[in-house]
Amino acid sequence: MDAELFPRARTEIAPGAVHVPDWLDPALQHDLLTACREWARPPAGLREVRTPGGGTMTARQVCLGWHWYPYAYSRTTTDGDGTPVKPFPPWLDELGRRAVADTLGAPTASYDIALINFYDADARMGMHRDSDEKSDAPVVSLSLGDTCVFRFGNTETRTKPYTDVELRSGDLFVFGGPSRLAYHGVPRVYEGTAPGELGLKGRLNVTLRVSGF
Ligand SMILES: O=C(O)CCC(=O)C(=O)O
Ligand SMILES: [Fe+2]
Numbered sequence: 270m271d272a273e274l275f276p277r278a279r280t281e282i283a284p285g286a287v288h289v290p291d292w293l294d295p296a297l298q299h300d301l302l303t304a305c306r307e308w309a310r311p312p313a314g315l316r317e318v319r320t321p322g323g324g325t326m327t328a329r330q331v332c333l334g335w336h337w338y339p340y341a342y343s344r345t346t347t348d349g350d351g352t353p354v355k356p357f358p359p360w361l362d363e364l365g366r367r368a369v370a371d372t373l374g375a376p377t378a379s380y381d382i383a384l385i386n387f388y389d390a391d392a393r394m395g396m397h398r399d400s401d402e403k404s405d406a407p408v409v410s411l412s413l414g415d416t417c418v419f420r421f422g423n424t425e426t427r428t429k430p431y432t433d434v435e436l437r438s439g440d441l442f443v444f445g446g447p448s449r450l451a452y453h454g455v456p457r458v459y460e461g462t463a464p465g466e467l468g469l470k471g472r473l474n475v476t477l478r479v480s481g482f
Contacts, residue, residue, distance in 0.1 A: 282421050282432050285407070285446030287372040292441035293411060298467055302413050304358075305385050305473050308333060312352040315387060319348060327392040328455070328474075333357045333383040335480055340401055342382070342480065357381050365477040368409040372443040378406040378479040388417065388472040390460035396420065396427040396452045404481030407445025411477075412436040414469035416462040422452040436474075438464050 277290035293301065308331050309315040318326040320339050334357030335342040336349075345353050357380070365380035382402070386394070399408050410419075419442065422431035431452075436442060444451060455474075463469050 280434075282434060282442075283423075283444075283448045283451065285373065286421055286444040286448040286451065287442070288434050288436075289372060289441040289443075290437065291439045292368070292371070293413075293439040295439070295464070295466065298413055298439050298464075301411065301475065302467060302469055302473065305413070305475065308355055308385055309387070312350055313346045313355050314349075315385075316346070316349040326394070328386040328388045328394055329392075330387070331355075331385045333361070333385070334381045335482070337382070337384055337401065342401060342482070357383060361477065364411075365409045368411075368441055368443055368477075369407050369445070372441070373407055373445050376406070378404055378481075380406075380409070380477045381480050382478040384476040384478070386474045386476070388415070388455065388458045388474070390415070390458055390471070392455075392458060392472075394455040396422060396454040398424075398450050398452055399476075399478060400450055402478050402480055404479040405445070405449050406479035406481075407443050407449065409477040410436075410442040410444075411475040412440045412442075413438050413473040413475070414463040414467060415472040416459045417455050417472055418457040420454050420456055421448075424448075424450050424452070427452050437462075438467060438469075
């Protein structure tokens with residue numbers, strides 16, 4: 270594979286959308302995974318997300334700061350065990366702001382929402398826009414564990430044109446500006462591709478957003 274022969278490079282996938290391979294070093298990946306495991310515990314822990322059409326999202330999810338459910342936010346886990354959403358820690362805001370500073374330039378707002386998605390080998394996420402926030406601050410996405418295909422599209426349709434990007438453990442993807450409302454999704458997770466030393470079976474994605482609420 271080319272990625273093995275040539276180092277993976279930082280790439281602007283679309284205007285305002287930047288992929289930075291290996292942004293989190295192994296120690297930080299380990300610390301973030303430890304935090305995710307704590308957040309996933311009840312109360313207000315990892316849950317299955319039911320969509321209004323009667324379906325269930327295949328990635329399971331836990332939120333921090335504001336609880337997202339299709340398609341709004343609340344301070345309690347209205348579609349979970351009903352308890353208050355876990356707080357959004359200041360260190361996660363610092364991480365989010367550093368991600369923006371490293372990619373798109375000086376951040377202007379504080380991050381106050383985290384969605385942590387857990388994917389087993391069969392989980393996927395359909396093409397969607399992150400559009401339930403009132404802020405146009407960039408979305409910051411951090412990946413841990415198994416490699417996935419992240420499909421990054423356009424602001425008009427769920428379909429082509431789009432670009433498929435491989436997100437591996439430690440990778441950062443930031444989308445803001447003209448790409449803030451682009452459709453994106455995860456069509457595929459490659460089972461068993463997580464770095465062995467991390468000790469994670471599956472994939473975790475930590476998405477940081479600014480509510481503007
Ligand atoms: O898992 C990912 O990489 C994407 C997650 C996502 O798009 C979301 O939670 O809105
Ligand atoms: Fe999203």
